[in-house]
Every structure is written in C-alpha cells, then in structure tokens.
Amino acid sequence: MPSENLTKFCSVCHKEKNITEFYKAKDGTHNRRGECRACTRIGYKISYDRLKKENPNILRDIHLLKTYGITSKEINTLVKEYNGCMICGRKDPGVKEKNWHVDHDKKTKTIRGVLCMGCNTGLGAFNESPEVLRAAITYLTEKKLAIPMKPKKVTRRLKKIQNYDLRDIIKEKGTEWFENEIKNIRAWKPKNAL
Numbered sequence: 001m002p003s004e005n006l007t008k009f010c011s012v013c014h015k016e017k018n019i020t021e022f023y024k025a026k027d028g029t030h031n032r033r034g035e036c037r038a039c040t041r042i043g044y045k046i047s048y049d050r051l052k053k054e055n056p057n058i059l060r061d062i063h064l065l066k067t068y069g070i071t072s073k074e075i076n077t078l079v080k081e082y083n084g085c086m087i088c089g090r091k092d093p094g095v096k097e098k099n100w101h102v103d104h105d106k107k108t109k110t111i112r113g114v115l116c117m118g119c120n121t122g123l124g125a126f127n128e129s130p131e132v133l134r135a136a137i138t139y140l141t142e143k144k145l146a147i148p149m150k151p152k153k154v155t156r157r158l159k160k161i162q163n164y165d166l167r168d169i170i171k172e173k174g175t176e177w178f179e180n181e182i183k184n185i186r187a188w189k190p191k192n193a194l
C-alpha cells in the first residue's frame with residue numbers, strides 16, 4: 001500500500017491523520033511516532049517553556065553543553081573563583097556583553113579559562129601565540145620607536161582635498177589614477193615589519 005494512503009490515530013489528539021503527518025520513528029507503527037507532528041511540536045514547546053522557566057539560560061546552556069560540556073552556572077562559578085576575567089580581571093564580560101567567553105585550546109580540546117570579550121578578541125588577534133604576545137610586550141616596553149609627534153599644519157590645498165568628496169577627486173583625476181593609488185596603498189609595508 002503506498003504510504004500516502006496510510007492513516008494513523010494520534011495518541012494525543014486522537015485525530016485520524018495521514019501518515020505523513022507523523023514524524024518518522026524506527027519503532028513506531030508504520031515507522032512513525034505515536035503523536036502527530038502538531039502534537040509533537042506542542043510537546044516540545046511545553047517542555048521548552050518549562051525548562052526556560054526553570055533556567056532562563058537554557059538555550060545558551062544547551063549550546064555550552066554541546067560545545068564545551070559545561071553550563072553557564074559553572075562558568076559563573078569559575079568567574080567568581082578567579083575574580084573576573086582571567087587576564088585583565090574585569091568583573092563583567094564587557095560593555096554590552098551578556099556572556100563570558102569560554103576560551104579553549106583547539107589542539108588539546110581543553111578549556112583554558114573564562115575571559116572577557118576584549119581579552120578573548122585580543123588573544124585571537126595575536127593568533128593565540130605566546131611568541132607573538134611576548135614580541136608585543138617587547139615592542140611596547142623596549143622596541144618602541146618613541147618618535148615625538150609633531151603635528152603639522154595642513155596647507156589650505158591639502159585641507160581642501162581632505163574635505164573633498166572622494167567621488168569628486170576620482171572624477172577630476174580619473175579612475176586609472178584612483179586604481180593606482182589603491183595599488184600603492186595595498187603594496188605599502190612599514191619598515192622593520194615582522
């Protein structure tokens with residue numbers, strides 16, 4: 001019998017419905033679930049609402065459990081235990097940030113710690129590399145050039161260019177000039193670059 005003609009009674013709403021109105025299940029009659037799709041969805045919604053009432057962070061917790069195997073409550077405990085961000089010590093995850101970041105080591109698949117958003121972004125910007133971070137410290141403390149800043153007065157001509165709309169400049173100098181400028185900017189490298 002083709003499956004589209006098969007019907008089945010829903011164990012929850014007791015309505016007779018086409019078999020396609022039931023989610024597939026290995027052990028159910030005609031390999032379908034006992035309750036219809038609509039009732040299944042209502043069931044999920046009820047259990048979700050109940051879980052959300054018990055724990056407003058349920059969705060984040062599901063994500064955290066799936067990814068790291070810990071919950072937001074455990075993260076908060078870690079934050080308390082280590083007095084805030086484990087790098088900078090701030091007591092909140094960042095301006096406008098709701099959640100602390102779980103920093104993990106991709107190689108060893110371990111949780112390294114809990115960080116504020118800024119420190120987490122910082123680690124990422126430095127490729128999570130102790131060598132580059134050490135080089136950054138050397139740069140900040142010893143290697144810095146410390147050239148005194150002497151802001152110069154911009155001539156009227158340059159000021160005019162500054163206030164110009166870029167479209168006007170391109171119109172005046174041509175697209176070839178503009179493309180060349182872009183090429184030069186892209187090719188520019190600071191001296192002594194790493």
Ligand SMILES: [Zn+2]
Pocket residue numbers: 010011012013014015035036037038039
């Ligand atoms: Zn039903």
Ligand SMILES: [Zn+2]
Pocket residue numbers: 085086087088089090115116117118119120
């Ligand atoms: Zn921090």
